[in-house]
Amino acid sequence: MGTLTHQLAQVRLLLEAVEVQLHAIARSSVGLRLLDRIGWTRMLRLAMVGWWSVIVVASGTVFRPDLIHPTDLGSDTSNYIAAAERVAAGHDVYSLQPGDRPVPLDNPPDWTVPLLSPPTMAVGSNWTVAIPDGWRLYPMWAIGLGGTAAAGFLVAAFAPPLLLLVATQFWWGLGITAWSGNVNALIVPAMVVVWWGMRSRRVWAERLAGILTALAAGLKIGPLVVAVWLLAQRRRQAAIAMIATGLGLGVATLILVGPGSAFRWLDIARATAAVSSDLSLPRILERAGVPGSLAALAIPVD
Known part of the structure; x- marks a missing residue:
């Protein structure tokens, strides 16, 4: 921990030294003097705001245009709302009955259940059932898109320069997340608000x-x-x-x-661990050399 703190302090000193050099260079040019008055850190932030805008737009229009349709069968948004509807109807969260919103089950042996999230996801999405069916899938998706996009803009505008440079390494993935309708698109802005709330008095x-x-x-x-x-x-x-x-x-x-769904989810989480994505926590731990039996313990946290 001490080594990491020392390294971060060195990077911070390096950034300060670079800014001092930029100020010195700017004094030799009329055009650069204008930029110097604006402030190099402010210019960096403006550039990052513009870059984040490009990433968000390109993520939904160029790289993953399929994500702009939250009503598509099998989208994360559709799966969450389908689970909420099953809860409202008194049906089992992890199985389908006649009349339930369709959810693709064509992924065996990877999984054969309509939801991989904990049952709290279905309960937390239950408020959407009060919205007419034709509009039901849009609010949660739009909140995630707007919230994650806003979180990126806030980081660009207010984060310390060092944190900002680190954050930009993850922006392309965050841009995809913004459009995905996945629960992560809700968690990202929530964590930004948590950080602000804990700094506030x-x-x-x-x-x-x-x-x-x-x-x-x-x-x-x-x-x-x-x-x-x-x-x-x-x-x-x-x-x-x-x-x-x-x-x-x-x-x-x-x-x-019911408590049965909670235990059912733990079984599902264990069963699907072997087919988790390359970005899942168990897979990351395995690539780092952690034995598979130990990496599997991270399943509930993933």
């Missing part, structure tokens, strides 16, 4: 950070890491809000889908 902002952390951890277990960090901050209002929201989501899930 306003009580309502701390509570909002706690609520969003609990919801994110309930929908995809990975953000539990953020929950542990939040508790370590000893911010009472945030911790109370997080625990209350987590308990509420857990109770609602048990009432609406």
Whole structure:
């Protein structure tokens, strides 16, 4: 940890030295003096805002135009809404009955269930059932698109320069995520709000950070890491809000889908670990040399 901190400090000093040199060079040119007055860091941020805009537009129009149709059968949005509809109808989350929204099951032996997410995802999406069927699939997809795009703009505008340079390495993947309708498109902006809320001294902002952390951890277990960090901050209002929201989501899930679905999801997670994507946590650990039996323990967090 000490070595990493030392390396980050060296990079920060290097960036400061580069900025000093840019100021010195700018004084020798009228045109560059104008840019120097604007500020090199500000110019970098403006360039990053423009670059992020290009990435978002290109991701949905050039590289993955299929993602702009959330109503397509098999899209993440369609699968989530289908699960919410099954919960509302009193049907099993992880199996289909006549009359349920179609979900592709043509992926054996990879998986033969209509949902790979925890049952809390179906419960968390249940509010969409109140929207007319023709429009039901758009709000959650649009919130993810707008939220992730806004998160990128906020990072470009306000993140420390070092963090900004690191973040740009992941922007193409984040651009695809924005259009995907996947739960990650909701978690990304939620985590940005959590970071802001924990920096704020306003009580309502701390509570909002706690609520969003609990919801994110309930929908995809990975953000539990953020929950542990939040508790370590000893911010009472945030911790109370997080625990209350987590308990509420857990109770609602048990009432609406039953405890059996939770155990069924653990079985599904284990069964599908072998076919996880190259970007999944178990696969990343395996490539790093972790034995497969140990890497599989990361399945619930993935």
